[in-house]
Amino acid sequence: MAKAQIIVRNLSKTYRVPEREPGLMASLRSLVRRTTRDVEAVRDISFIIEEGEMVGFIGPNGAGKTTTLKMLSGLLYPTAGEARVLGYVPWERSPAYLQRISMVLGNKSQMLWDIPPLDTFHVLGEIYRVGPVELKQTLDELIELLEMEELLAKPVRNFSLGERMKCELVAGLLHRPQVLFLDEPTLGLDVSMQGRLRRFLAEYNRRSGVAAILTSHYMADVVALCPRVILIHHGELLYDGELSGLAARLAPFKLIRVALRTGNGLGGNGDGFDLPAGVDVVERENGRLTLRVARAAAPEVTAHVLNSLPVADLAVEDPPIEAVIDQIYQDETLEGSLPEGVGR
Amino acid sequence: MRGTVQPAPGRSFPGADHKAPAVNLRGGWALIKSTWAMWIQHRGFFFLLAFGWMIPPLIYMFVWSTAAGGDTVSGITRGEFVAYYLVLILVNQLTYSQANWTVGDVIRSGDMNTWLLRPLPPIYNTLSTEVAGKVVYMAFVIPVTAVLALVLRPELHVTPRDGLVFLPTLVMAWALRFFWGYWLALLAFWATRADALLALQDALVFLLAGQVAPTALLPDPMRSAATILPFRYMVGFPVEVLSGQLSSAELWVGFAFQAAWLAVAVALFVFVWRTGVRRYSAVGG
Numbered sequence: 001m002a003k004a005q006i007i008v009r010n011l012s013k014t015y016r017v018p019e020r021e022p023g024l025m026a027s028l029r030s031l032v033r034r035t036t037r038d039v040e041a042v043r044d045i046s047f048i049i050e051e052g053e054m055v056g057f058i059g060p061n062g063a064g065k066t067t068t069l070k071m072l073s074g075l076l077y078p079t080a081g082e083a084r085v086l087g088y089v090p091w092e093r094s095p096a097y098l099q100r101i102s103m104v105l106g107n108k109s110q111m112l113w114d115i116p117p118l119d120t121f122h123v124l125g126e127i128y129r130v131g132p133v134e135l136k137q138t139l140d141e142l143i144e145l146l147e148m149e150e151l152l153a154k155p156v157r158n159f160s161l162g163e164r165m166k167c168e169l170v171a172g173l174l175h176r177p178q179v180l181f182l183d184e185p186t187l188g189l190d191v192s193m194q195g196r197l198r199r200f201l202a203e204y205n206r207r208s209g210v211a212a213i214l215t216s217h218y219m220a221d222v223v224a225l226c227p228r229v230i231l232i233h234h235g236e237l238l239y240d241g242e243l244s245g246l247a248a249r250l251a252p253f254k255l256i257r258v259a260l261r262t263g264n265g266l267g268g269n270g271d272g273f274d275l276p277a278g279v280d281v282v283e284r285e286n287g288r289l290t291l292r293v294a295r296a297a298a299p300e301v302t303a304h305v306l307n308s309l310p311v312a313d314l315a316v317e318d319p320p321i322e323a324v325i326d327q328i329y330q331d332e333t334l335e336g337s338l339p340e341g342v343g344r
Numbered sequence: 345m346r347g348t349v350q351p352a353p354g355r356s357f358p359g360a361d362h363k364a365p366a367v368n369l370r371g372g373w374a375l376i377k378s379t380w381a382m383w384i385q386h387r388g389f390f391f392l393l394a395f396g397w398m399i400p401p402l403i404y405m406f407v408w409s410t411a412a413g414g415d416t417v418s419g420i421t422r423g424e425f426v427a428y429y430l431v432l433i434l435v436n437q438l439t440y441s442q443a444n445w446t447v448g449d450v451i452r453s454g455d456m457n458t459w460l461l462r463p464l465p466p467i468y469n470t471l472s473t474e475v476a477g478k479v480v481y482m483a484f485v486i487p488v489t490a491v492l493a494l495v496l497r498p499e500l501h502v503t504p505r506d507g508l509v510f511l512p513t514l515v516m517a518w519a520l521r522f523f524w525g526y527w528l529a530l531l532a533f534w535a536t537r538a539d540a541l542l543a544l545q546d547a548l549v550f551l552l553a554g555q556v557a558p559t560a561l562l563p564d565p566m567r568s569a570a571t572i573l574p575f576r577y578m579v580g581f582p583v584e585v586l587s588g589q590l591s592s593a594e595l596w597v598g599f600a601f602q603a604a605w606l607a608v609a610v611a612l613f614v615f616v617w618r619t620g621v622r623r624y625s626a627v628g629g
Contacts (some may be wrong), residue, residue, distance in 0.1 A: 095463035
């Protein structure tokens with residue numbers, strides 16, 4: 001039976017931030033009387049993550065993803081609510097807890113810049129009390145998985161961003177954590193390096209059974225690694241479930257792509273074709289049509305198209321996940337209008 | 345805020361045993377070695393820093409030994425002034441806490457997060473920089489002081505009592521200067537430019553810790569201030585002990601002051617660290 005590694009209940013975090021108008025007078029005034037404003041970064045979120053699960057945290061910038069990760073890794077006290085990770089209260093920061101988790105930050109380095117990475121790995125091995133035999137075994141395994149033998153002898157300051165990120169992952173994993181927090185691990189990397197790190201993380205997760213939370217703005221990361229996603233927006237949990245379910249619930253439509261036979265007598269693009277009500281034409285060029293229809297109406301519309309148009313090819317697709325996410329991020333009024341049953 | 349989440353029925357936690365030994369000497373030693381490895385690459389920079397810290401005591405050595413000439417100033421001969429200042433250069437270097445200057449940056453830049461995520465108290469990082477630094481600086485300061493001693497003919501007559509007391513007063517002087525600077529540096533949790541207070545500490549050490557003049561030669565209000573305030577016990581006091589300037593009574597009173605100030609510094613450090621980390625984790629790094 002899978003164990004619950006991360007339990008979060010009604011967790012909230014409110015920051016008090018200083019606020020002042022621009023300008024010299026305002027800055028003098030703020031010396032005398034500081035005005036502050038409360039910002040609710042995370043509001044009342046709850047979820048459970050089990051052993052071996054890899055969960056994607058998605059949401060626009062400032063949604064509260066990193067704040068949540070910081071609370072779970074013990075860097076932040078919550079304002080309200082509870083959390084247990086591996087049975088520990090994270091923000092008590094017990095050394096035994098820190099020994100069992102790891103947080104890899106795409107925009108922060110824990111490598112020592114002036115010396116080769118192997119030296120940093122050995123320092124971390126001592127800090128985490130990893131025995132020499134086990135350390136060597138783990139290092140060999142990680143270095144092989146990441147194909148980075150050639151990097152071990154040169155100082156980290158000479159590394160490219162991708163090379164450095166490989167080192168960050170090794171540094172974060174060499175004590176074999178049971179829970180892994182990955183904050184933007186592929187930030188700024190090129191497509192092929194992103195792909196390599198994704199394959200590594202998937203393989204590592206399969207081998208080790210580590211529970212992991214991943215935040216990323218690259219949907220490809222989430223699609224490749226996380227069967228389950230948690231969507232956070234304005235600090236609130238809007239969705240927790242399968243990625244495909246997110247598209248189905250929040251973008252309840254399908255795309256029908258049609259390629260028309262040439263010489264079809266309809267002006268090349270099917271211009272004269274009558275569409276049933278509720279069907280939008282998204283694209284119409286060079287004998288190709290893309291239609292957007294409600295999920296439920298898709299079979300009916302497809303049949304209609306096949307019957308009334310000279311179709312060379314036809315495909316029914318889900319909208320691209322990026323488009324769904326973008327729609328959510330932009331929709332400020334989403335909170336009030338979420339479909340029934342979103343979340344779990 | 346203490347959580348009280350219990351495992352839901354049918355779920356279980358892996359053993360949360362809370363049993364990690366409190367002190368991790370191997371981790372500390374590994375940090376020291378890595379700091380050496382990094383600093384050796386920039387040794388020229390650190391030697392220049394050490395050279396800079398030697399200059400003010402050297403100037404005052406020349407001022408006082410010239411003033412004494414063939415005679416004495418308040419019973420101190422030229423050779424004794426030279427000895428006093430050469431010991432002071434070594435003690436000043438051994439007790440100077442360079443590591444404290446970087447603590448504020450670590451807090452401001454958010455690198456404190458990396459330290460806080462490790463199962464090792466962050467003071468290990470600062471302490472290992474301290475220890476590693478001493479070795480690198482001493483590699484420069486000891487040969488230079490030795491050459492100066494050969495050229496300037498110091499007069500140093502160490503009694504067994506003074507030699508014996510010197511070591512503990514030196515260690516306590518380092519600890520006092522370190523923890524005093526550390527609690528000041530940790531104020532960066534609240535005020536981003538708390539380092540200015542470190543500069544103030546340096547200035548007071550310069551005035552009251554036997555650099556401008558041995559404490560015994562200071563005019564009265566300053567001498568009383570030097571006796572009461574912590575700064576003399578960071579540098580001047582062990583130097584006075586080794587150069588035999590103190591009576592038994594002065595020595596034990598000084599020792600008591602030094603121990604008391606050290607206790608205050610450690611208590612302030614513990615308090616500021618705890619409240620600081622609490623604040624840091626309340627407002628976010």
